[in-house]
Every structure is written in structure tokens, then in C-alpha cells.
Amino acid sequence: GAGVSQSPSNKVTEKGKDVELRCDPISGHTALYWYRQSLGQGLEFLIYFQGNSAPDKSGLPSDRFSAERTGGSVSTLTIQRTQQEDSAVYLCASSQTRDRDLAFFGQGTRLTVV
């Protein structure tokens, strides 16, 4: 596609439910990032996929968070047993390491846990 696509754009869920957030990166991009941004805050790194290498999961805040990237393309971020503090905008970005590593972001998924 032309850009990074994230879905849904908005998600309201009840505390304790599981949610899945999807990211479609730019075609051919080998690197994919997940960040989250709480209201008025900076970017918090979550996880980074680079080609076939083991992902950098060092930013995942708890074992309720997991992510996978299937076939080196689409990625899904799963949050189990959601808590109110999980409410944030979840941003995905992708880049091509061989092309100046320019990372482009999607518009994000706004998650609200009630």
C-alpha cells in the first residue's frame, strides 16, 4: 500500500477483555515498530521486528502484551486482560533498512479501556 495502515482506528473495550491491533506496513519494508503514546506523553517503545531476526521485545510492559509478524508483513499486537492504564494511542511504523531507514508511521489505534 501507499502508507502504513492500522486498524481499527478506534477501539473501546471493557477492562479484562483481550484486544488485537493490526498493522499493515509499507510493502517491502523489512523493519516494523510498535510504540504507544499516552495522553500528553512521548513515545514509549514496545517491540521491533527486523527481517528474520528475533524481535526486540524489550519494551513490552508486561506479559499481557505480545506481538507477531506473519510472513514478514502484517503485524498484530495483542493485549490480554486489558487494564485502564493500557488506554493510549498505539502507533506502528515501518522502514526499509537499505533505503536510509526512513520510518513511516500509521495514524495509530486509539485504545480506550473502560
Next chain:
Amino acid sequence: GEDVEQSLFLSVREGDSSVINCTYTDSSSTYLYWYKQEPGAGLQLLTYIFSNMDMKQDQRLTVLLNKKDKHLSLRIADTQTGDSAIYFCALKGSTLGRLYFGRGTQLTVWP
């Protein structure tokens, strides 16, 4: 990992120049980047600089890189109210490593 620091707020008058500063702890990043985030929007890649360069100019934007002092700056000439946004600097700790972001500088432009 990298530690990337930015001041949190900057206010300027319309028509003045804005300078947003960023310091970092490692210098192995091949490229360094500036992003802009308008209210309610995602991050937009604004410009970048190759680590072997000292300066890059792109219309109203000038990026300065001082590798010795590990200091990156973004100058916006003739700042407009539409430039009001949060500006993030970003760099990588290694070629295949992840991006590190500063906390962002909120630029407010007064008419």
C-alpha cells in the same frame, strides 16, 4: 541503549526563527531524523541528515549536526502558526537496531 534528550517546550512569534535542540549519548546512528506530530495525528517524517554531514537545508528547515558534541538541531525559518506541533528527534543505536526517540518539543507559535 540510547538516551535522547529534548527540551519540552518552545514558544516563538510568527515570522521568527525556531530552533529545537536534541542531544544523544551514542553516535553510531547512520541517519538522524526529525518528526512532526500535529494534534490528534500520527508522526510525520519531516527531514533527516546523514551522519557524515554537518548541515542539511530543505526549504525553511535547516538541520545541524555536531557529532563531537552529540548535538542535533532543527531550525525553522519564518515560523508560521501552522508549524505549531510536537517535534521529535530520533536516531538508531546501530544499523539493525531500533529507533530511539526524544520526548518531543512542543512548539507554540504566537500570531
